[in-house]
Amino acid sequence: MMYIVALTGGIGTGKTTVSNEFKKLGVDVIDTDVIAKYLIKPGSNLFKKIVKKFGKSILENNILNRKILRKKIFSSKQNRMWLENLLHPLIYYESFKLMSHLKSKWCIWVVPLLIEKKMFNKVNRIILLDCSIKNQIYRVIKRDSITKQEVKKIIKIQASKKKKYIFAHDIIYNNSDLNDVKKKVYILKNFYTYVSKNIVHKKNI
Template identity: 30%
Template sequence: MTTESSKHPHPPLSQQKRPFTVGVTGGIGSGKTAVTDFFAGKGIPIVDADIAARVVVEPGKPALAEIEQRYGSEILIDGSLDRRTLRTIIFDDANERKWLEGLLHPIIRDQIILELTHAESRYAVLVSPLMLETSQHELVDRVLVVDVPESIQLSRTMARDQMTEEQTRQILNTQMKREQRIAMADDIVDNSGSMAQLHQSLDKLHQYYLSLT
């Protein structure tokens, strides 16, 4: 089931030439990849904030040098960022998480803008788990939330990532609450059913987005 509203207008993209942009977000285990795979199959370019986040900390990038300066060489493995160690640091210390977010979020935003500028299509998709928690929502014209009950989030994530329920709940607790996310959505797609049902809903949204461009 999809819902559409315009009660949450988003700032227009800057004057750089970019296509109409749909932001796809949702909690862990909601099925964002299944949604973006559908749009990609329709020829819609996908800009992935998680990939952008990895690009900006590649060896030789200024952000990686700043992270190494703060945490020492033990934060690196063969010159690359040790994500597991960094994840442990920021989960255990809210101040360190805020420092890292302050460093990376503006750089990730710039990388996303660059990739959107290069997209050539009627519309583009930006997928990000933290779209509504950061200023990334300002880069899109509509927010599409992929929604499932928390029980499905837990079971899918535990099976996919081989995590315990406690570990999965810890991640869920760091994310925006489901009700908040839904309240900020322009469009909602229910991904608790079959893949065929999901694709049927997404096809309607795809046609709708084309009508807006």
């Protein structure tokens, strides 16, 4: 059975940076954001449902403009819940479908809303990425070209750090030193490899 390590954290904490470091070490990574982009590609059923719901103003060259869509989602709880209820069940289904085809004994599953959606009971271990609020805001503004107020609104909607720490098994602080992050990833990779092999061995006894 696949040993699943969830990688989660608030917006701008560096989930892509850390998951890429695991990839460099040969770890299988399943990213829910990548799956979501695939599910809502132009012409797909989900794409059509989203355009029908929010109108063609969210399109740019017949592709969903994520910046415009984000504004509509985070300006209305009803809109946000509608989209999450539409996407998340399919994202999780596709995630576990991909896991079933992996030959490795464990994988990293990148799930930004793991805590918010109470998916922690679906995984064996949880890595929480954390950094200062200042860094979160700076990174998201730089990445997505949105305002400071918009970033703060997104952070406020997500689960608090206090709540996330309750569920976290391992924590990676991603404030500035990438070398420190790489060292932590290397240590955790070795640990999960050992644990996953040990669990499989015990189950086969």
